[in-house]
Amino acid sequence: MRTSDLILRLTNNLTPVESNFASKRLNRALSVGMASSAALLVVLYGIRSDMPALILTTMFWVRLAFPVTTLIAAMNLAGRLGRPGAPVRLAWLAVTLPFIIMLLAATFVVFATPPGYRLQLMLGTTWRVTTANIVLLSLPSLAAVMHALKGLAPIRPMLSGTGAGLLAGAQGLLVYSLYCSEMSVPFWGVWYVLGVSITAAIGALIGPLYLRW
Numbered sequence: 001m002r003t004s005d006l007i008l009r010l011t012n013n014l015t016p017v018e019s020n021f022a023s024k025r026l027n028r029a030l031s032v033g034m035a036s037s038a039a040l041l042v043v044l045y046g047i048r049s050d051m052p053a054l055i056l057t058t059m060f061w062v063r064l065a066f067p068v069t070t071l072i073a074a075m076n077l078a079g080r081l082g083r084p085g086a087p088v089r090l091a092w093l094a095v096t097l098p099f100i101i102m103l104l105a106a107t108f109v110v111f112a113t114p115p116g117y118r119l120q121l122m123l124g125t126t127w128r129v130t131t132a133n134i135v136l137l138s139l140p141s142l143a144a145v146m147h148a149l150k151g152l153a154p155i156r157p158m159l160s161g162t163g164a165g166l167l168a169g170a171q172g173l174l175v176y177s178l179y180c181s182e183m184s185v186p187f188w189g190v191w192y193v194l195g196v197s198i199t200a201a202i203g204a205l206i207g208p209l210y211l212r213w
Helices: 003-011 021-045 051-055 058-081 089-112 115-123 127-150 157-177 185-210
Strands: none
Touching: 021 058, 021 127, 021 157, 058 089, 058 127, 058 157, 058 185, 089 115, 089 185, 115 185, 127 157, 127 185, 157 185
16 A cells, blocks of 8 residues: 555544543543542432531631642643643642642641640541542542543553542542541641542552553
């Protein structure tokens, strides 16, 4: 076959791709993941009876800042990782900033607290189950985001899997934050960060197996 014939065959029936195709695909995946995670939360733990009063507290909204900012940054990162040649250095920096700010804030609060109370601030009352709950609630989103990236063109499977895990972990944490009763910044800085990080690590392990061409 001549080169010209090959080119002709490859270019037949081409249709233009939307400029925001990647973000639309990821948004659909996040919608499915959010609905699945929320349903899983209700089935496993129910709905908090004090939710109306909790919504009126300042710390409830402060707590949501970490998963929301991480979710936004990870969404941008995952979209770039799904497009060959897209710059990702600034996207990686943006996704690490919420973690850095959270850890700095937690460290400041710990050192500003008398030594006898520091451990209790970090452990709270649910430290044994919080990280596992975040990871569990992140799994539906991780599956949906991985499937969305599979339909794009990720050329770095491990990094793409990590980005998917960060995105899914942030969404799982966002859902879990609607139920969690802990209001201590050091608690968030340990167990919330750990939950998202473990989900990112799971994505990094799955990526080379599922996202390879």
